[in-house]
Amino acid sequence: MSAIGDQAYLRDVAAEKLPAPAERTGVIGWLRENLLSSPTNIVLTLACIVVIAWVVPPLVRFFLVDAVWSGADRDACLASPLQTQPGACWAFMRIWFSYFVYGFYPLAERWRVDVFFVALAFGIVWLAWLSAPRRDLGGLYFFVVLPILSFVLLHGAPLIGLPVVPTSLWGGILVTVVVATIGMVFSLPLGILLALGRNSEMPVTKAAAVGFIEFVRGVPLITVLFMASVMLPLFVPERFAPDKLVRALIGVALFASAYMAEVVRGGLAAVPRGQYEAARVLGLSYWRMMGLVILPQALRVTLPNIVNTFIGLFKDTTLVFVVGIFDFMRTVEAARADPKWTTPNTTVTAYVFAALFYFVCCYGMSRYARSVEARLTRAGRR
């Protein structure tokens, strides 16, 4: 009995920690876990590798290695003894590049477009950077100052010495950006009004908002654009018939506002009822309650969705093509048909270039939306 104290069945010193088995950590562990965890997985992995090996090298060869980067006309991109299998014809894109950006905007006036791009970029950064100083001023700048400034810059004002450039000369990325921005600037306020109307208790207001939203969301954008470009001139006295670009802008803005309204409505629904009640108790009127308490919260919550709607709007701007406006897509289509550059690869190069432009813009915006969303989730968890 006395020996119990000597017999140590229980360790009083913790066993030394062993490292995890080598096949479960590091690169090997990762490979086993993610690529080779079961026979099916091994087959899938092999199939993917085969597909990648089959697709990627030819693409790299076509677009980078064998691509033609400079040249004066199509001879550079045609097969020659020097280069039996020429790839993408980037030389063509380089020659046409300024057309893609400015369209037929007069050469001497193109600095105005550049200034517009810079002013726009400034406004976007101010609004998109969530901890920028005085974002309320940023909103004022983006939604009030910028539209006026852009009109004066792009359209011209003879009074201050800027000659008028008719919209028929605008083109390319300039028009795409103008259509998208105007769509944004007008659809957000309109969408907010429509969403408030839809949530209203007044039957007429509600019916008007619901009718408009459901009508616009039920028809394709093309028909709205057709309506704006064919019917609108009929509905106004002949001398007020708006310019072709303005008609398309009206169509795009109305179309986008219906979608924006639904996004804003989602945001309004996310604001707790107590906020409305508290604002009412403080004696705020309807508009002050909305403007000071509800909307700031609702718009913040729904910012990722607003950005996503804007991505859709940005992609949809390509449809103004159909009513004969020279947006970026249309300039690419026009350049593609240039007989000086007809080669078997011109079309593919032109489309891949255009796709790259849209992809970079849209993917950038969607990354931004996702980062805002992550930030909101973190804030909500606290």
Next chain:
Amino acid sequence: MLQRTLSTRRRLGGVVLQIAIVAAIGGLGYGAAYNAGLNLSRAHIASGFGFWNNTAGFDISQTLIAYSASTSSFGRAFWVGLLNTLLVGAVGIVFATILGFVVGIARLSNNWLVARLAGGYVELVRNVPLLLQLLFWYNAVLKSLPLLHGSMALPGGAILNNRGLFLPRPVFAANFSAVVVVLVGGIICAIGLTVWSRWRHQRTGANVHIFWPSLALIVGLPLIAYAAAGFPLHFNVPQMGRFNVSGGLEILPEFVALALALSVYTAAFIAEVVRAGVLAVSHGQTEAAQALGLRSGQTLRLVVLPQAMRVIVPPLTSQYLNLIKNSSLAVVIGYPDLVQVFAGSVLNITGQAVEVIALTMAVYLAISLFTSLTMNLYIRTVAIPER
């Protein structure tokens, strides 16, 4: 007292606002109608649907119903266009659903490479405008297919060249209807078998394997009937001629491009819908199913997907609607859909913009409203009863 004055004031404001809205809408409508009347009469354009029965006089490259430029009316052209829209919509929906579900589930695969490839597909396709993709498929892919003389022969006797896709056209003999009758009978019997086995399973817990009997009923019986009827189906295989492909079923390159672009584009959005739906099913469900010994395929099919469908179906329907609305892009490549035929050709010939555009919009609106009504009914049936 204060309360009452406040709410009275508010109600008064509401009434004034509503009257103002009615007045604005009415005024705008009246002004538009007045100007339209003035402008139309100045341009000597008739109004009303009087043109409906006039001879159309233009050709349409793809007609599902009999149509000829010299005798058919504008009204007939409208139906041709509408059917073409519905055809490309239906084909697009089928392929987009299949591709979308495959990609959506692949994105959730525990195989890193598969998930990444599926994710790359979604990101690439979603961030490039549909119009650009459509032009790419049409101008860069289909137009650069070989000319007639270099036509590609596909397995099964199909021919592909830059004039389109030529498939073997099935030709049904008179007694083929017997096979169809047997097939329908087989399907009804299989459904009956399923209902019976469910009932038995609920009663006794015993599982009856109905896969092979059902297969025999749906495939085997019609095959026997087909043989018994003396093989009443043969195919008119397209033949290469010197200047043309003769016979077979011609599918326009415009149709192929549009269906392809719509399927590929919408599939990316459907994949996201599917992914969100599957993620919405709590992980405990998967774990419970695996603890019960279900294999991963069974877990997905029997436990996860049925629950995910509740979340998936409403946004899936709106993707279908988007696809049908997006099919109006046909006008860009000249596929004769409703917009191209009616809001394009008919509008240009008659000049009656108001009627034509209004009718075109009404068609899309009707499709949307019908679908969302059906959807609301569905949501009501599958909603989990609140306890």
